Amino acid sequence: MDYKEIKADVVIIGGGGAALSAAINVGKDLDTLILDKGQVGKSGCSPNAHGGLAVHYKDPNDGPEIHFEDTLLSGGFLNNQDLVRILVQNTSEIVPMLERYGALFDRDEQGNLLVRRFGGHRYARSVFCGDETGHEMMNGLRREVYRLGIRYIDEAFVTRLLHDENGEIAGVFFYYLPIGEFYVVKSKSVVLATADAAGLWPAASERQRGDGIYMALMAGAEIADIEFIQYHPTHAWWPPGVRGSVSEAFRGEGGWLLNSKGERFMKRYDPENMELATRDKVSVSIMMEIRAGRGAPHGGIFASVTHLPAKYVKKRLPVIYQKYKNFGIDITKEPIEVRPRPHYLCGGVVIDENAATKVPGLFAGGAVTAGVHGANRLGSNALTDILVFGKIAGKNAGEFARSREYHSPNKNEIEREIKRIKEIFDKPWGKDSISIGKVRRELIELMDKDVGVIRNESGLKDAIEKLNYIKHEISPRVTLRDKSKTFNFEVKDILELPFRIELGIASATAALMRKESRGTHFREDYPHRDDENWLKNIVFFLKDGELKVETREVELKYKKPTDFPEYAKSRSPWH
């Protein structure tokens, strides 16, 4: 036997906020195991979230119903309305829960929670901890996981979900990166919490590589809405060393966006909301200014908080302030240069209200899923999503595990996975060989160029053709140079390649099919929203081993576009 076998009632794949929230809620009577290909609680997007968590309806006019509407309006009504209802109805317990775990949020001198407003939210409803909200949240969740004694394994790269002979989930296969060994975990249920696939594009974080979305698809689940890649409008662009997104808190605290003429150009695109328009709209507006030759000197656009009191900026935006300070730039005195960068794939694995996928025993929560955010995610709704749906996924995976015995994972699936990995190690470097680094770079550049903020038919067709070329002609030549079994990250990158290529093709295919503009999907050849023909989700699934795609009417269960006359009247992709 080439692999070791372990057992756990419930396996959670991922170690970010959704995973930890799931693990905490499985139930103490069950044996839960968390597997993360990085470090549990430290390596996903969650610890890096800066700006806030949309949970607190402080304004007396605000409440779950308004939050529900804002989420649909931003999502272009492609959201699953039942999931959005669940999201907004479960916000009140979040701050008390996190504070019980030891995560503390910023409050005023009277002890009232402070909130900031993010783009597209009608009210300030996002609690925060300076601009280190995710870090604080994860510290709390991690402490609770430790307190409950939940088992976890770091550097455990899950590469395949395993079925029993009836097609139900029976466990997972993982490659243990520290020593290069194979493991099978036999389990009664599985929760996927592996984040989204923004890393198919040159995402700032590079953490979201689509593993869970691809594995779920291959295991028989459906995936949807993967044409909607959200670009974060204000990614630090210059100097090149200042990496990462400039949190939306920057705009939420009153920051301005300026073109080379010093104009607050958002007045041209959205005079009502200005810099606090939704991310999709701000990203397209910035790209339009850059295209019109009104960009900043290094290819970005200016963002400025110099009009705000310096003391306020340092208190509310300490991480951004310090980050630039390290490069000799004082953001209280001079504007910075930013540019939209890929940030979040709004689609993913299709789940129902119980966070269950179509595959019995497989649950999913957080950024890996589709449905909550529709065509565009509101800033600060992601952290709410991972806590609410992580919990639901964990609870229901626990219930499912209690209702059944262990089943035996299919031996053929295990053998095929071992063979696939061994072949990577056995393949010698030859004259046609090519390194994974080169292919990865080509892939993300191609996605950015042709499947990015502004799209059109010829670019999308070109992308699909090139992706297929990479799949058939280039990827068979990819060869491992470092044959070491110890912490071999090159082999990890090679194992991720099919995830990247297949999801890239699917995303470009869906973007080509959607002949309209909506949310983050902006087609310059179809620049308007088309509610008559395109209130539909694009869904991918396997049938008899073949990848199929179809459109499905959205169920407008509680609200429809015509309930918002201004929105319905407008043909703008936004409103």
Ligand SMILES: Cc1cc2nc3c(=O)[nH]c(=O)nc-3n(C[C@H](O)[C@H](O)[C@H](O)COP(=O)(O)OP(=O)(O)OC[C@H]3O[C@@H](n4cnc5c(N)ncnc54)[C@H](O)[C@@H]3O)c2cc1C
């Ligand atoms: C810089 C930045 C700032 C952000 N700011 C905010 C904000 O202010 N407010 C907000 O609401 N949202 C914000 N977001 C988005 C938000 O942080 C994420 O959407 C959310 O944290 C995702 O949580 P998750 O648990 O689903 O995934 P993650 O936290 O990304 O965790 C996924 C985990 O899965 C693991 N994993 C992946 N594949 C495998 C595999 N095959 N096997 C084993 N493990 C695997 C990864 O190692 C990772 O630890 C921000 C994101 C970024 C990158």
